[in-house]
Amino acid sequence: MSHPPETRRLGARLRGACLLVTALLGFAAMIAAPAAADAKLDAWIETLWPEAEAAGVTRTTFDKALSGFKPDLKLPDLDIPGRPANDASGQAEFTRAPAEYLDRAYLMRLAATGRELAVKHKATLEKIERDLGVDRYSVLAIWGRETAYGAHKLPHDAINVCATLAYLGRRKELFRTELIAALKMLEAGVPRSRMRSSWAGAMGLTQFMPSEYFKHAHDLDGDGTIDIWTSVADALASAASQLKGKGWVAGQTWGYEVKLTREADCGFEGPTQERPIAEWAKMGLQRAGGRPWTDAQLALGAYLMSPAGGYGPSFLVLENYKVIRRYNMSDLYAVFVGNLADRIAGGGDFVTPWGGTGPQKTRNIVEIQERLQAAGYDVEKIDGKVGSNTRKVIGQYERANNLKVDCWPSDTVLAHVRKTAERAAPPP
Secondary structure, three states: OOOOHHHHHHHHHHHHHHHHHHHHHHHHHHHHHHHHHHHHHHHHHHHHHHHHHHOOOOHHHHHHHHOOOOOOOOOOOEOOOOOOOOOOOOOHHHOOOHHHHOOHHHHHHHHHHHHHHHHHOHHHHHHHHHHHOOOHHHHHHHHHHHHOOOOOOOOEEHHHHHHHHHHHEOOHHHHHHHHHHHHHHHHOOOOHHHOEEOOOOOEOOOOEOHHHHHHHOOOOOOOOOOOOOOOHHHHHHHHHHHHHHOOOOOOOOOEEEEEOOOOOOHHHEOHHHOEEHHHHHHOOOEEOOOOOOOHHHHOOEEEEEOOOOOOOOEEEEOHHHHHHHHHOOOHHHHHHHHHHHHHHOOOOOOOOOOOOOOOOOHHHHHHHHHHHHHOOOOOOOOOOOOOHHHHHHHHHHHHHOOOOOOOOOOHHHHHHHHHHHHHHOOOO
8 A cells, every 4th residue: 555755754754753762862871871880880989988088098098099990890700790700710729720730840940949049038038037937938939929039020900900809899898808908008108000919909029918918018128118019028028927927837847748548538638637647647648758757747737638639649738738828728829839848948849740630610610519519518618619628528429439539520520420410309
């Protein structure tokens, strides 16, 4: 059916008007969305002010630090609706295979440099040992692991990092505290240009979080200022002060590499199963390399640690291992630092080689944790990370089901827990 020309022209004008209205509404929405987001961000920033003021930050410092702040959406560990979770936190300790993280060639290079620096900074290190009770090799190892003795340049602005993670991160309260401490550092006179950091806000040669700066930063060189960025003396003393504050036991090592037995496999791992080394010896555990236990060692409390499950060395670890973990909450980190300290002191390689576990598959780990928890195993948390508790419960599951006890979230374990769950499920 045809329409008169006037009707067709009217219809065309109406359609054109509708398209124009739609375009204008879309344009208005585009303008309104950032405006709403900016208003929300501004309101959030204002909620910080009472806490900053209570911490001694002036309004001038506060406004200057956060003026123009925009969240850095490229950071890991963010919790943004519609974006896949990235709860591995960007840390190599939680994403790389143990054999890759504890790379032998890299450890050897760091150890060689560490021995040179031990000579160069001998007087500083001796003073740290006298004043703080932490051995020179351990503080050098912290320095080596954290920034490769200062060679690694930190890419981020600490204020922006802490503000982003406090606003959009998975651990908002933790980084809110760190942000307030970072603002307090500015107020104390630390130039913002110096406050370059890791993705998580850690600064300086030995990677200090802002909150740790006010607890443990140490002026060892006695110049009246604390410089963890360019003063080796202050940075190493600050790391030692932090280790001491977290419970360092002077004169004690971090742990001993051991050989597992059928009576003491990797399923016995973890701090909940700590006991005197004498009891581990009764279960057949011997020091790797064949050295006998001394009477003093047999009296020490220790727990079993197998960072790669059955695919690498196992250790009986002592209190100083726990202290290193409090510096950075990772088993691989603590083993790296402990072994690097041993190497700088003249010790050798691991006796047991690191095997081919492959990269850590977060989805598989989460599913295994969920299924083992549902089956009644003591899974502490569902986090997709291969921690001590996860390795332990996998080992217990493997032992109970007559599987090879390797304590690793492998495809074999995943397939088995799936089948077990299917068999246990009620019929439809």
